[in-house]
Amino acid sequence: MSLPDQRRVGRPSRPVLDRHRIAEAALTLVDETGDFTLPELARRLGVQTPSLYHHVDGRAGVVELLRERIGQGIDASQLELRPWDVALGAFFRSYRDAFAAHPRVVPFLTTTAVRSPQTLAAYDRMVGLLKEVGVPSAQAMAFLTACENFVIGSALDLAAPDVMWEIPEDVDAPHLASALTGQSNPEHRADNAFEFGLSTLLASIAAHSYRRRPEQEAP
Amino acid sequence: MSLPDQRRVGRPSRPVLDRHRIAEAALTLVDETGDFTLPELARRLGVQTPSLYHHVDGRAGVVELLRERIGQGIDASQLELRPWDVALGAFFRSYRDAFAAHPRVVPFLTTTAVRSPQTLAAYDRMVGLLKEVGVPSAQAMAFLTACENFVIGSALDLAAPDVMWEIPEDVDAPHLASALTGQSNPEHRADNAFEFGLSTLLASIAAHSYRRRPEQEAP
Numbered sequence: 386m387s388l389p390d391q392r393r394v395g396r397p398s399r400p401v402l403d404r405h406r407i408a409e410a411a412l413t414l415v416d417e418t419g420d421f422t423l424p425e426l427a428r429r430l431g432v433q434t435p436s437l438y439h440h441v442d443g444r445a446g447v448v449e450l451l452r453e454r455i456g457q458g459i460d461a462s463q464l465e466l467r468p469w470d471v472a473l474g475a476f477f478r479s480y481r482d483a484f485a486a487h488p489r490v491v492p493f494l495t496t497t498a499v500r501s502p503q504t505l506a507a508y509d510r511m512v513g514l515l516k517e518v519g520v521p522s523a524q525a526m527a528f529l530t531a532c533e534n535f536v537i538g539s540a541l542d543l544a545a546p547d548v549m550w551e552i553p554e555d556v557d558a559p560h561l562a563s564a565l566t567g568q569s570n571p572e573h574r575a576d577n578a579f580e581f582g583l584s585t586l587l588a589s590i591a592a593h594s595y596r597r598r599p600e601q602e603a604p
Numbered sequence: 605m606s607l608p609d610q611r612r613v614g615r616p617s618r619p620v621l622d623r624h625r626i627a628e629a630a631l632t633l634v635d636e637t638g639d640f641t642l643p644e645l646a647r648r649l650g651v652q653t654p655s656l657y658h659h660v661d662g663r664a665g666v667v668e669l670l671r672e673r674i675g676q677g678i679d680a681s682q683l684e685l686r687p688w689d690v691a692l693g694a695f696f697r698s699y700r701d702a703f704a705a706h707p708r709v710v711p712f713l714t715t716t717a718v719r720s721p722q723t724l725a726a727y728d729r730m731v732g733l734l735k736e737v738g739v740p741s742a743q744a745m746a747f748l749t750a751c752e753n754f755v756i757g758s759a760l761d762l763a764a765p766d767v768m769w770e771i772p773e774d775v776d777a778p779h780l781a782s783a784l785t786g787q788s789n790p791e792h793r794a795d796n797a798f799e800f801g802l803s804t805l806l807a808s809i810a811a812h813s814y815r816r817r818p819e820q821e822a823p
Contacts, residue, residue, distance in 0.1 A: 415638075418638070418639055419634075419637070419638030419639035419708070419711075420637055420638035420639060488711045488714070488715055489638070489711050491710070491711060491760065492638075492707045492708050492710060492711065492760060492763075495707070495757075495760035495761060495763070495764055496707055496760065496763050496764050496765070497764075497765070498764075498765050498767055498768055498769065498770045499768060499769050499770065500770050500772060502772070502775050505769065505771055505775055505777045505780060506775075506777065508769065508777065508780045509776075509777035509778070509779045509780040510779075512779040512780050512782075512783045513779040516779055516783075521786075522782055522783050522786035523786045523787060523788045524788075524800075525783040525786070526783050526784060526787050526793065526797070527787075527793075527796040527797045527800050528797075528800065530761060530793070530794070530796075530797035531754070531758075531797045531798070531800050531801035531804070532801075533757070533761075534754055534757030534758040534760070534761050534797060534798070534801065535750070535753055535754040535757055535801060536757065537756075537757035537760060538714075538752070538753030538754055538755065538756035538757035538758075538760075539750075539753040539757075541710065541711060541714035541715065541753070541756060541757075542714060542749060542752075542753050544711075544714070544715050545714055545715050545716075545717075546715070546716070546717050548717055549717055549718060550717065550718050550724065550727065551717045551718065551719050552724055553719060553721070556721050556724055556725075558724045558725065558727070558728035559728070560728045560729075560731040560732040560735060561724060561727045561728040561731050563731075563741055564731045564735075564741050564744040564745050565745060567740075567741035567742045567744070568742060568745050568746075569742045569743075574745065574746075574749070575749070577746040577749075578745070578746045578747075578749035578750040578753060579750070579753070581743075581746050581747065581750050581808075582750030582751075582753065582754060582805060585750070585804055585805055585808040586801060586804055586805075588808075589800075589804040589807075589808075
């Protein structure tokens with residue numbers, strides 16, 4: 386009897402290795418430790434490291450799996466809404482929530498080129514929406530990137546503690562203290578900041594132009 | 605002869621443990637591995653873990669050291685510039701650069717309450733600037749938080765590869781492809797997005813009001 390057969394008989398069955406299981410294990414690992422290595426990922430999955438290469442293209446491939454896994458939490462159907470700014474607003478709200486659940490994954494996704502088909506499809510739809518309302522192609526990426534940067538920063542902020550500023554007794558910060566106590570809905574601190582920034586950025590895209598002060602236009 | 609004396613004679617002198625050395629070691633550790641533990645930090649510094657507690661208040665204390673260390677790269681003197689939006693713009697540009705150099709530190713700083721006196725002083729000055737130009741206290745934190753979220757997301761974007769979207773041959777994304785080739789200065793991709801968002805947010809703060817479309821005001 387060959388070794389594989391012995392394993393089938395003598396050991397509890399182990400789920401087949403697939404991209405889904407690799408993604409879940411990588412997400413848990415990064416959530417817990419802030420990083421992953423292929424050997425550690427293999428160890429957690431109970432396989433040898435080379436087995437991973439049958440399913441993913443090395444470390445970069447695992448990052449793309451993480452991107453797809455986080456992306457599953459984003460409701461891309463929102464991009465079918467109209468008008469375009471309602472669609473983008475709803476999409477970016479969903480985007481913020483999905484990233485906020487996994488703050489330690491964020492630096493991996495933002496510092497690695499996007500190759501995941503689902504993510505590319507969402508971007509393609511967003512650019513298409515902007516094109517429909519006449520945003521010049523040359524500016525579309527800058528607009529979307531600005532929104533995305535804001536959404537990612539806001540996701541990290543959503544994962545922050547409710548009380549984000551703690552002024553020790555020996556530190557004098559009267560303006561900050563007054564602004565903190567003066568917040569209208571401190572329990573919605575992160576949401577207030579997010580909605581202000583999101584509506585501002587979308588309104589600016591609607592105007593199709595950078596808002597610069599006249600003196601900045603001068604040489 | 606006691607053991608400490610033997611060590612003084614027989615071993616190369618070791619720099620005195622202080623907050624500066626702990627900060628540098630923690631920064632290197634997080635840059636390299638995405639995380640830190642107090643035992644690992646102590647090991648790298650060649651000390652026992654309890655020695656760290658003479659200088660920092662545990663793990664949270666190390667995060668505040670990281671915040672101060674990154675903050676040293678931010679030019680807070682920019683906040684003395686006038687008018688206020690030039691001051692905030694210059695400060696946030698410096699802030700982006702400082703965070704972009706250490707993307708893996710970002711989730712630690714954004715998910716932990718701020719207690720560092722230098723950071724609190726910078727916030728106090730920013731709120732003071734907004735107060736001077738009549739921004740209501742109740743809105744100051746939302747405005748600054750929105751800017752900061754945008755800056756942090758933009759810092760991660762600055763740490764991203766120049767080519768952030770790679771469309772594989774078998775993926776159809778015509779709008780995205782056209783927007784990518786249509787970028788006016790692709791080599792300044794991240795800067796273009798940052799300057800658009802920053803000027804937009806500052807202009808909106810100048811207007812002291814959320815920009816909402818009339819139909820969003822209706823019930």
